[in-house]
Amino acid sequence: MCTKTMQLSHHSVRNHIARSMTRFASIGSAAVVLLLAGCAGLPKNVQRPVSHALAQPESTPLGQLVEHKRPDTVPHDLSGFTLLLSPNKAYAGRLAITEQASKTLDIQYYSVHVDPTVSSLLRAVRAAAQRGVRVRILLDDFNSVGHDAQVMRMANVHGVEMRMFNPLPGNRRSGTLRALGSLDDFRRIQHRMHNKLYIADNAWGIVGGRNLGDAYFGTADGRDFVDMDVLAAGPVVRSLSTSFDRYWNNPLAYPVASLITPAELARLREPTKPAPEETQTASPTAPTPTPALPSALDLGSLPLVWAPAGLLVDSPLKLVPESDDPHANGAVIEGLLSLLHTAQRDVIIVSPYFVPGPQMMALFADLKKRGVRVQVLTNSLSSTDALLAQVGYARHRKQLLKLNVGLFEMRSRQRTRLRDTVLGSENVGSRASLHAKLVIVDGHTIAIGSMNLDQRSKLQNTEIALVIRNTALAQQAAAQVQAVISAGAWKVELTPDGALRWYEPPADHPRVADHDPDTSAWLRLLEKVLTPFTPDEML
Numbered sequence: 066m067c068t069k070t071m072q073l074s075h076h077s078v079r080n081h082i083a084r085s086m087t088r089f090a091s092i093g094s095a096a097v098v099l100l101l102a103g104c105a106g107l108p109k110n111v112q113r114p115v116s117h118a119l120a121q122p123e124s125t126p127l128g129q130l131v132e133h134k135r136p137d138t139v140p141h142d143l144s145g146f147t148l149l150l151s152p153n154k155a156y157a158g159r160l161a162i163t164e165q166a167s168k169t170l171d172i173q174y175y176s177v178h179v180d181p182t183v184s185s186l187l188r189a190v191r192a193a194a195q196r197g198v199r200v201r202i203l204l205d206d207f208n209s210v211g212h213d214a215q216v217m218r219m220a221n222v223h224g225v226e227m228r229m230f231n232p233l234p235g236n237r238r239s240g241t242l243r244a245l246g247s248l249d250d251f252r253r254i255q256h257r258m259h260n261k262l263y264i265a266d267n268a269w270g271i272v273g274g275r276n277l278g279d280a281y282f283g284t285a286d287g288r289d290f291v292d293m294d295v296l297a298a299g300p301v302v303r304s305l306s307t308s309f310d311r312y313w314n315n316p317l318a319y320p321v322a323s324l325i326t327p328a329e330l331a332r333l334r335e336p337t338k339p340a341p342e343e344t345q346t347a348s349p350t351a352p353t354p355t356p357a358l359p360s361a362l363d364l365g366s367l368p369l370v371w372a373p374a375g376l377l378v379d380s381p382l383k384l385v386p387e388s389d390d391p392h393a394n395g396a397v398i399e400g401l402l403s404l405l406h407t408a409q410r411d412v413i414i415v416s417p418y419f420v421p422g423p424q425m426m427a428l429f430a431d432l433k434k435r436g437v438r439v440q441v442l443t444n445s446l447s448s449t450d451a452l453l454a455q456v457g458y459a460r461h462r463k464q465l466l467k468l469n470v471g472l473f474e475m476r477s478r479q480r481t482r483l484r485d486t487v488l489g490s491e492n493v494g495s496r497a498s499l500h501a502k503l504v505i506v507d508g509h510t511i512a513i514g515s516m517n518l519d520q521r522s523k524l525q526n527t528e529i530a531l532v533i534r535n536t537a538l539a540q541q542a543a544a545q546v547q548a549v550i551s552a553g554a555w556k557v558e559l560t561p562d563g564a565l566r567w568y569e570p571p572a573d574h575p576r577v578a579d580h581d582p583d584t585s586a587w588l589r590l591l592e593k594v595l596t597p598f599t600p601d602e603m604l
Contacts, residue, residue, distance in 0.1 A: 145369030152283030178278030194224030
């Protein structure tokens with residue numbers, strides 16, 4: 066029994082390390098850098114034909130649908146919104162605007178996993194291209210390795226253009242070796258494009274925290290991500306498209322053909338060590354077994370909330386370490402901090418990776434002085450998929466509690482209630498992890514996007530966020546957050562003698578923990594060991 070428990074604990078620790086290494090490419094060995102420096106390089110003199118979003122979206126059926134749905138009393142400078150609160154709605158929304166696009170589809174993501182759910186969605190994208198829709202796909206290049214490299218086969222579909230942002234050179238069979246082989250370009254590869262956009266005909270678009278994969282749409286067998294998106298229609302979508310164009314036409318965006326040949330991609334489909342249970346990786350556009358997926362949303366009957374909105378987006382120059390552009394810094398996080406400064410009553414922050422730096426801690430101190438209530442929902446040590454981010458958060462926990470910040474940490478194993486509350490899917494995995502990213506101020510303004518409130522989002526990644534001023538939307542999102550807290554979050558408090566204590570939701574036969582709940586001693590020890598080696602600015 067003890068031996069088995071120890072083996073499981075080691076396995077959990079290895080998984081945490083692997084996931085953390087994926088997110089934090091900057092962790093490496095100086096010796097490896099010296100050995101591998103200069104082994105590979107990016108292509109030179111790459112041709113990048115310039116293209117832009119559809120100039121007249123109002124001429125398309127989707128554009129006309131926006132105006133048809135707009136009430137006569139709503140000004141034309143307001144946009145329509147609906148929150149996609151479940152993975153089913155998130156998938157159905159993307160499918161709907163894909164199937165109804167008539168001119169253009171622009172898709173921008175940090176990570177796309179070639180699994181059954183995404184294969185189904187990409188078949189709809191391919192069908193759109195076949196009926197004449199111009200498709201542009203822009204992906205950050207860090208995760209397109211091994212099985213997931215097959216997403217780049219979309220570049221061979223007629224009508225689809227595909228580019229990889231800030232690529233890493235080298236063999237795509239192993240993400241770890243590829244990252245290590247690029248550590249001679251350390252400063253560049255630690256900067257990643259984390260933006261997430263899905264836009265049809267420059268008329269409808271989706272912004273939020275989700276990447277594309279089974280775990281983001283409630284169909285994974287293991288870990289599922291609790292997330293939130295917003296579907297937008299109208300003028301603000303043009304701002305989304307302007308942002309997409311800026312990244313698409315940037316020198317850091319490399320056409321797939323300049324990075325890998327179809328023959329090389331085909332060789333990646335061949336398992337290096339065939340085993341009886343292994344099968345050949347399927348094409349992202351070929352028929353594959355899929356779980357029961359929802360049908361497309363009916364956009365015609367979909368209720369929209371009309372409201373003023375603005376876009377916060379980082380410049381792609383943020384990924385160029387030597388850039389001296391004053392606008393290349395973290396516009397998204399700075400904009401959110403400015404929004405938080407306006408709070409008069411209450412603030413809700415949802416951030417899977419929450420690593421407040423000095424500026425944010427000073428902000429919380431100011432909010433405390435003014436009597437503003439602050440609640441933060443983040444991951445626990447057991448639910449996080451990035452151990453190093455959790456290390457950064459943990460070192461600030463006591464100080465945050467002293468500043469009267471209400472801390473709630475996601476419980477990874479409470480799936481039954483979460484299924485009905487936020488997952489919206491019958492086919493759920495065994496563990497839940499928080500992935501939604503939003504800020505709600507005074508019950509009337511909501512910011513939702515790709516950003517975490519951490520130093521990596523501020524200093525290393527590019528991010529994007531929609532800021533919408535509307536009481537109904539803000540309160541709907543706040544109610545969803547409170548449902549997650551009530552159904553599946555630990556409340557963290559300080560004891561009178563200054564120790565941390567975790568409390569289960571009251572309705573769940575309250576249990577009290579004096580250390581990070583649902584974790585092994587091995588994992589807690591590893592967190593402590595890593596603490597001195599993980600500065601906030603890298604997290």
